[in-house]
Structure formats: structure tokens, C-alpha cells
Amino acid sequence: MGTSNNRKAVSLRCCFGRKAYWGSLELHIHPDARAVVRALSPDQPVILNRPHAAARAARFFIEKFPGRSLYAVKANPSPDLLRVLWDAGVTHYDVASIAEVRLVRGTLPAATLCFMHPVKAASAIAEAYHIHGVRVFSLDCLEELEKIRVATLAPDGTAPEDLTLCVRLRVSSEYSELSLASKFGCDLTEAAPLLQATRQIADSLGICFHVGSQSMSPFAYVQALERVRAAIVEASVLVDVVDVGGGFPSVYPGMEPPPLEDYFGLIARTYESLPVSYSSELWCEPGRALCAEYNSLIVKVERRRGRDLYINDGAYGALFDAAHVGWRFPVKAFDAYGNDNHADAACEPFSFYGPTCDDMDHMDGPFELPAGIGSGDYIEIGMLGAYGAAMKTAFNGFDEAEVREVTDEPMASQYLGNRRDPRVSDNVVSLR
């Protein structure tokens, strides 16, 4: 089915003369990865988009988070995903660079942008404020506050009266798989003077933090909010926004977090007890949780050597986290005809080598795959929507990838309420 459509997608991509984003074109829709392999017999990796899964995640946050949800664009900046989230009701976007500001403004002209990187170039602040209508900025030191103050002055030197400034507090990353504790955030001991100085300039004063990515316990947020409480009490300032940041988890092999409702419930209860302004707002900035289920990737096995499989994507492609932080992703294998030719074989642990000539292009896994898998077979690697697409580079000439849309469900989900029993789920949860 759809040979001509397939060809159309390819030629469209060539016309644009650049690498396709993860989903920047009108895409031919297939039921699943097997159907894509049958249709394309692809020699390049194929990125699969699941708009229904991203829309479901967005609706979940909008309906259940007890405040406003901002999408953290860096997790996956694909314009197609941005449009899916917008259509599902996400109106606010956490951007961290002037390129992200321009991208989101160009893709979603009516979106509200919040520039939440605490260390920015003065020119980026000025362009964001004066040209793109950005009114929300974060900071973690007096120097950055002064930068924001100067960059947002009108040409006649008038100070703006519409700034929301969020002071980033350093909090613990002890419950998270990826720490964000050391680079940004002011210590509690420095927070009071910074909050007081920011209050002088901000129309609306916020406090934000990030508990680290893939936070495996809701108590991370309780602990961080207790630090927010201490900062507010110490500074005795009126606070208008409490922003609990990102860190909301997705499901991966060996990482099955509690339901997100548990996070939302504890955050709501702790927030309600904070000494904040009567009209204050609660915000969050999920990245991973909104996009992890959006993409999977089809790779081809080019060679097998013992328990190592040489595949055509890797550390410099969408598998950065698999290589550099040992992240495990769920996998499914099938042959060139999309059949489960090894369905009866027992699974064994495999590692992957990526396509570049670099020894570091190695993904330990282990990835549980049928014992008979070999050259010419295909593997679908799931849950790559967050920090997968965003990390792809052109190193060694391996940046080609087709993009297709599929309608089946992601290999795991926080939003379906049908998690498999960990002991029988093949690749979704560690067997160890």
C-alpha cells in the first residue's frame, strides 16, 4: 500500500534539501513498525511519530495537574510535536535558547513563551522581550537579574511593568535518574537577598526549581517545595508563581515509576500549604513526560558478532542516552518482511554498536532480543521521543532518517492505565 505516497514523502524531503525533523512533513500513516518495514525495507533508520500518544499525555497534564503545564521544548523540538501539543491545549512553552524562542514563535504564533534558562546572553533576552513578546524569565543570581533589567528597558529607558521573573532554587536530585542539581540554582543561603532584589523589578515574582529528570518518587517535589517554603519565609516576599519544573517520569525497562496522579496529589497538597500570594499560580514544566511516547525508531541489524549487534543508529543519533548514561529502552525484533520469525526463540541480552567508527558508539543495554536475531533483521526501539530526536547529530555522515506516522500504541505508557505485570513484560522492565 502507498508506494506512490512513500515516494512523495522522500522527494518532498529532498526538495527541502535538509534533514527531516522528526516529523516535519505530511506523513504517510502506517499501522505499526512492521508495516513500515514491509513498505520500505529501509536501509536508514526510520523515526516513527505517534501524535495520538503525545496528545493523550498533554490532555492528561492539562486535566490533572493542579495548575498550568508548560512544555519544556528542549526534550523534543519537532514542530509537528509542538503543533500536536498546542492542538491538545498546551498554550505555554518553556524555551531555553533564542533559537528555541524563534522556533516556537514561528511554529505557534499565539503561544506564551517562558525563557527558563537561568544563564542567557543579553542579546537573547532583548530579542525575546522586544521582538517575540516573551515576558517570563528565570534567573539564579544578581548578575542575571541586572542583565534582564537592562535588556528589557524601553529605548527611552523606561522599565517594563510586565515581567514575571522566576528565581531558580537549587534542590536535591537524589530521587532522579539524571541529576540537574549542580549547574543551576541559587542556594537557600543566597535566596533571600536575590528574591528581595527580584521583587523590586518583577511585576510578578516566581520561584522555580528542577528536581532532576526522570524523578522516580513524588517526594522529590515535596522536599523541593519545603525548600521553597524556607526561602519565602526567610525573604518575607510576596510570591506569585511556584514552578515545580520538569522531572515527571516515563516508563522504561527497569524504571517503573508510581502513577503521575501520586505526584500531582502530593504537589497540590504541599503547594496549598505554602505562604504565597492569595492569587498565586502553580506551574510545571514537563519535557520527558509529554514526549517520551511520541517516537520510536526502527533500526536495521547490519552485523552480529556474538551478543553485539551492529545497528544503523547510535550514540551520535537518537541513542545518546543509551550510550552515555546507560539508559535502557524497550525493543521488539522482526525480520525484513515484518514477521516475528524468531517469536518462539527465548530472549537473550544483547548490546548494540552504532554506525560511526567511534568505539564509544556502544550501547550496553542489555536489550532482551530473540536468540536467533541476526544481520538483515529489524529492531523497533521504543520510548525515544524525549531526548532522542533532539540529540541526533550528523557525525560521520549518519544523520539520514525517514519519518513515518504510526497508529499503534507506544511500547509503554504512563497514560493507558494498563501497565503490564513487571515480571512478564519482556523488555519494559528489567528482569533482574
Ligand SMILES: *Cc1c(COP(=O)(O)O)cnc(C)c1O
Ligand atoms: C530540561 C528542563 C525541563 C524538562 O525536564 P524533564 O525532566 O524532561 O521533564 C524543565 N525545565 C527546565 C528548566 C529544564 O531545564
